Amino acid sequence: MRERVSAESGLRGAAERFGPHPSVIASGRAMARFSAVCYLTGGLVGFLTAWLVPAWEERAAALIVSAIALISGVLLAGYGARLSIRAFYLLVFATIGVLAVQLSTQRGHAEATAAALLLPLLSMFVHAFFDRRATLLADAGILGLIAVAEFAWQALPVAIAATLVCVNTVVAAVTGWLVRAAAEAETDLLTGLPNRRGLVRALRTALADCDGEPLTLALLDVEQLVDTAAARRGPAAADELLYTLVRAWVAEAGPTTLIARYGDASFAVLVRGGVSATTALLARLRAAASTAGGFPAGTAGHRPGDSLTLLTGHAESALLEARRVGGNRTVHYEDTAGVTSQLTAALTAGEFAVVYQPIVDAEYGRLTGAEALARWIRPGFGSVPPSEFIPDAERSGFIRVLDRWVLRTACRTAASWPSDVPSKVTVNVSGQELDQPDYYEQVVTALEDAGLPADRLVLEVTESTLDAESAAALEVLRRLRGLGVRIAIDDFGTGYSSLSRLHRLPADILKIDRSFVAELRPTDQEAPVIAAITALARTLGLRTVAEGVEEPYQAALLRRYGCDEIQGWLCGRPGDGDLVGAALAGPHVVAQVLAGNR
Structure with missing residues (x-):
């Protein structure tokens, strides 16, 4: 017991050195x-x-x-x-x-x-x-x-x-x-370490006060160690293993290094030093955990101008690569191609834009909203396909910066649409983004700054990337739904264990993947997959939106089986938000107003 109190005191002291607790001011x-x-x-x-x-x-x-x-x-x-x-x-x-x-x-x-x-x-x-x-x-x-x-x-x-x-x-x-x-509920009860919320607070303070001093964030994955302990001796043994590791690591790292519990089986280490100092520390941490086994780790150094989001994104990208390689491996994030700097400069220069793809009522053909999509128009190169820059943004961690910029921009645009006409704007969000401690506050701030009612925002989560076991992500979804924000599950049916996971995902809308729509043929009289998905949605009280609708016969089959809304080139290609606002304000169906945008 004395050792545990000593460890917690050291951790608390390290956290306080990185910055005091902020004032409590609500939204x-x-x-x-x-x-x-x-x-x-x-x-x-x-x-x-x-x-x-x-x-x-x-x-x-x-x-x-x-x-x-x-x-x-x-x-x-x-x-x-x-x-x-x-x-x-x-x-x-x-x-x-x-x-x-x-x-x-x-x-x-x-x-x-x-x-x-x-x-x-x-x-x-x-x-x-x-x-x-x-x-x-x-x-x-x-x-x-x-x-x-x-x-x-x-x-x-x-x-x-x-x-x-x-x-x-x-x-x-x-x-x-x-x-x-x-x-101040920022302490993990099992280990006594700061949890992810506490880490975010410490990182913000550390980045603000580093004054050019090198800072490195390392992420450690001990999932395999935990799973092995649980399989051999039960869940209690897994908890005991985590507690033992923490005691050894805190003693080894010293009071100037902050260690936090980043996830269920992952830890973050904030080192005041560069790659060499971090590598040496990780070697000592592995030696301290040698009786339990090794673990992969990813590190990222802070560079002037990097935000908290970029730093954690870089470290997560490095850890992902270390997991892929496997074994007792450390991967240091190196942005050798300057991808992050290039994308950040492009966003600052106004090269990114948000376009809006119409979403239409399947039965009456009237516009009900639009999906916000990021586009990069690079001077001298023209339009860069999303299939090229989105993977780079994801690997570099820039995707979080881009996602939040799209969210704020889309909310402002949707707030300018006619308020007396029911409409919505759909914004994509990754499962990893939902796991961030401040994502709920980011959405609330975006809505408040734009003056957009919460029920006019739809957050679209790709089913295959949302970890249904993540309590933090699911809690964020539930809190946002409590505000009135609607949740759509994108690409439904293409992920894994869809039916077994669906009942655990707080959702309002199922988006039928374009691959199912593309399989429809002009001679088809039946569409069993579409019928099954729409029937399931009705049973669960969910609305359905079909993506990739390009032909009238596709829209007809979807309408026959009760699909609520459609989107695709048949309704209009992604375009300016003002065009969507004009279509919502007009008395005509969307096909007449947006005909020039197809």
Whole structure:
């Protein structure tokens, strides 16, 4: 037990050296909803007080203030997510001012007590969302108001004032502790190491503070060791193996090296040094784990200008190659062809664009949305096929940067489409991207910045690349669906164990792979595979979208078997988002509006 505490202390110390814990500030959406509830509650309290207190001289004024509070609550619920954090700060202190006026004008009346009882709600909001400095300032304002109301204005009974001080203190302490405890849940319970969320925090701080000092990220895969231990002696033995490895590694690595649990059977090591120092450390870690066996590892060095996403992507690419080679092998990521630099420069120079392929209602032929697709127009070379640059982006780790840029761009474009016409924009996302700790926040931010309702975004996940066993990925999907974002499973039927996996994948839409559509012939009267997929989708309550539809007879067969939507050159080739917006706004079917885009 003493050894475990010592190991955890060393890990915690290493994590703290890489950077302090950040302030807890929630998203605009959460703050807007919470403040809307507070304002609506305050408005209802005001109305009830005004109507229940007989012969109240200030009833008209109270009703006006209550009406303003109710209207403010409704506006915050609808539009508050667009406000800045600074606006919520101003809102809190303005509310303190309004309550101060109420207490001052209603001295000694029950109405003053009713106004003062709203202060705990304000305290709860402040401690849930504000950083420490703003929290202290707001606490001072709230407690100062109670003191002034009691000693200067005699607006409250002594017992009420004392109770309010105690209640506000307890509410502040409990709310602040709960929120910060949730935000700081960054430790793996089994090993005591930082988990992936903790690693992301440490990496951000380390990259910001390195000042030219070499930093190298190594990823270690011990899956084979864990599987062997579990097969021989059961799951408990696998956990014991991981714990034993961690104790040995922490002792060997020392306090300046951060070790984190990256996945179920993988670890990350952040080394303050270059390739040689990392290679030497990995040799010592392998020696410490020699009784259990060897493991593959991938490393990537940070270069000036590299983002966190690129660094982790490079390390994952190196680890993937080490796994492919097999054995006790270390692969160092080397971008010898300058692929990452080339793609990054192209994105910065505006050479990438997002085009939109129409998605059409199969029965009525009306446009229902579009799929966002990345295109690279390289000066002097023309259009670079996605089949060429996408694999390079995936191998180099640039794909995450590109995916997030496409997401933000597509959300902004879709937000410009007519809001009174149902529509959606579909954006591709890899299974590896879903496994990133901040992907949920990335999607929420993209929606909020664009002002796009969540139910107008569809995230398309390729079934063959989504790890249905990844708890993190599945949890992200469930959280996003909770917001209203829809999930589509792409290329359905071409992956492995599709039917056995489907019930575990949170999904709303099945996309029928183009290979099934291409097999349809003009003389076909039956399409058993299409029939089976659409029947399965109906049973599961899912919509179906067929890809690669190029001929009218294909659309006719798909429509016969109940396919909901189609996309392909029959409906229009990928084009500018404004054309999609015009088609949505017009009264014509998509084939008439987009005829020039085919």
